[in-house]
Amino acid sequence: MKNEETLKIMSDTKIPEELLQLRESIDNFDAALVHILAERFRCTKAVGVLKAKYGLPPADPSREKRQVARLRKLAEESHLDPDFAEKFLSFIVKEVIRHHEATALKLNSK
Numbered sequence: 471m472k473n474e475e476t477l478k479i480m481s482d483t484k485i486p487e488e489l490l491q492l493r494e495s496i497d498n499f500d501a502a503l504v505h506i507l508a509e510r511f512r513c514t515k516a517v518g519v520l521k522a523k524y525g526l527p528p529a530d531p532s533r534e535k536r537q538v539a540r541l542r543k544l545a546e547e548s549h550l551d552p553d554f555a556e557k558f559l560s561f562i563v564k565e566v567i568r569h570h571e572a573t574a575l576k577l578n579s580k
Contacts, residue, residue: 511566518570522577528570534563 521528538556545555 514566515569518573521570522574528574529567
C-alpha cells in the first residue's frame, strides 16, 4: 500500500521543467555512451581476431598502463574524478580481454 501512496504523491507533484530537461539530457548522454561503447567493442573485436591470428596475448599490460595514464590526464582536464575514469576503463578493458580470450580459443580450436 505504501508504494501506491508514494506513486500517487509523486504523480501529484509537479516536477520542475529544469529537472525534466536535465533528465532528458542525461537520457541522451546514456544513449550516446551505449552507441560509443558498441563502436569501441566492434573495434576491439577486430583487434581480438588479429591478436589470435598472429598469436599475440589477449592483454597488453604496457598499453593498458599508458591508456590509464592518458585517461586519468583527460579526466583531470575535464574535471572528472580520475579514479572513476580509471575504474571505468579497467572495467571495459577486463571485458575486452575476456572477449579476446574467447576469440583466441574459438579461432585456435578450428
